[in-house]
Amino acid sequence: MLENMPKQHANHASSTEEGFGLMISVISMQLINSTPDQSQTHIEHALALLGRGGSKDRCYVFEFSKNHSKMSNTYEWTNDGIQAHKPDLQDIPAEMMPYFFERMLEDGQILVDDAKMLPESAGGFRDELLRENIRSMMAVGMYMEGKLVGFVGCDLVNRQTQWVERDIRQMRLVADMIANTIARHKTEEQLRATEAQLLEANAKLAQLARQDSLTGLVNRRGLDECLEHELRRAIRAQHPLTLLMVDVDFFKRLNDEHGHLHGDEVLKAVADILQSHFKRTGEYVARFGGDEFMVVCPQSEVDELTVQAKKVLARVRLLEKRLGSPVTVSIGVHSDIPSATTTTDDLMREVDVAVYFAKQCGRNRIEVNPKAQSKLATS
Numbered sequence: 001m002l003e004n005m006p007k008q009h010a011n012h013a014s015s016t017e018e019g020f021g022l023m024i025s026v027i028s029m030q031l032i033n034s035t036p037d038q039s040q041t042h043i044e045h046a047l048a049l050l051g052r053g054g055s056k057d058r059c060y061v062f063e064f065s066k067n068h069s070k071m072s073n074t075y076e077w078t079n080d081g082i083q084a085h086k087p088d089l090q091d092i093p094a095e096m097m098p099y100f101f102e103r104m105l106e107d108g109q110i111l112v113d114d115a116k117m118l119p120e121s122a123g124g125f126r127d128e129l130l131r132e133n134i135r136s137m138m139a140v141g142m143y144m145e146g147k148l149v150g151f152v153g154c155d156l157v158n159r160q161t162q163w164v165e166r167d168i169r170q171m172r173l174v175a176d177m178i179a180n181t182i183a184r185h186k187t188e189e190q191l192r193a194t195e196a197q198l199l200e201a202n203a204k205l206a207q208l209a210r211q212d213s214l215t216g217l218v219n220r221r222g223l224d225e226c227l228e229h230e231l232r233r234a235i236r237a238q239h240p241l242t243l244l245m246v247d248v249d250f251f252k253r254l255n256d257e258h259g260h261l262h263g264d265e266v267l268k269a270v271a272d273i274l275q276s277h278f279k280r281t282g283e284y285v286a287r288f289g290g291d292e293f294m295v296v297c298p299q300s301e302v303d304e305l306t307v308q309a310k311k312v313l314a315r316v317r318l319l320e321k322r323l324g325s326p327v328t329v330s331i332g333v334h335s336d337i338p339s340a341t342t343t344t345d346d347l348m349r350e351v352d353v354a355v356y357f358a359k360q361c362g363r364n365r366i367e368v369n370p371k372a373q374s375k376l377a378t379s
């Protein structure tokens, strides 16, 4: 839109009320539609239009730190041949220009017709203007919710003017529009940040809801979801889905004799052993309940898994050395190439049967569900 306004019209646009009205409506349209990521371009375009329209040499926005102890030049437009100062004007401390900060905070504006005429008390401020060859300058406060947050200003370099009421009025209008735009962008950015934090917190909660806090394994709820997913895949692809149920032997007695904390250590150690054995893509280990674990292995053969399960039995027995109490587990294995009507409950029931056999046959052993053996043998 600004680009559509010819430069010769933009120049001196504010010299008539009509021209100024047009300039304000162009600036307003662009700022209303701008988003936080376009803020730099749109606000600097607004400053350019203000500068060209009012024959200024430099127009800028400064923003104060929260406690008004510092200010930084955040947006700047300079006319052809005029040096830009934005990079040098960052984090300027109030002590460097007490005169300027006091005036701004008290009056909400500063008008300098001739920098050379500034009083001695203007010290650092006057030096800065003269260093930049600025003769006349004007700055008008930007307010958000009644609080001074910065200012919009302009300079004349190597030339001088007598500011009139109309100049101030025009600058105040632009300052209000820019302040509203910055405030809106800040709110939008805060909203986006809050939204991102909420999404992250929700994802974390969802993960926690599926995790067993003692062992860090997937919990029963997570297992149900994963198993459902794997079952559907196995049905579609007609490949075997194998489950191992691992149950610590005489765990109640172990708790009673060595204490609950010791029992927890045993559970964590068994979880670690299982995780280190079943980590092929698609395999996962879950804590099913108190002292029961479930291992889900898609596309694996029973023989292959039985070899792994034997290694697990051996490693669990070795825990006695480290933990000081004898530990063994019983493992039930069930495998099926599921039909369209197979459910996760069917699979769990059958693997439970297998672990029951293992317990009945003396514990510290592996039993494969006979149904799995016969079905796989005939498939």
Ligand SMILES: Nc1nc2c(ncn2[C@@H]2O[C@H](COP(=O)(O)OP(=O)(O)OP(=O)(O)O)[C@@H](O)[C@H]2O)c(=O)[nH]1
Binding pocket: 214, 247, 248, 249, 250, 251, 252, 253, 255, 259, 260, 261, 262, 263, 264, 267, 289, 290, 291, 359
């Ligand atoms: N330390 C500890 N104990 C738990 C936890 N969750 C469940 N338990 C205990 O685990 C024990 C499970 O006992 P049972 O189901 O009787 O099984 P078991 O004593 O291992 O007997 P078998 O399975 O027949 O060998 C119960 O005493 C529960 O209180 C836990 O998070 N930590």
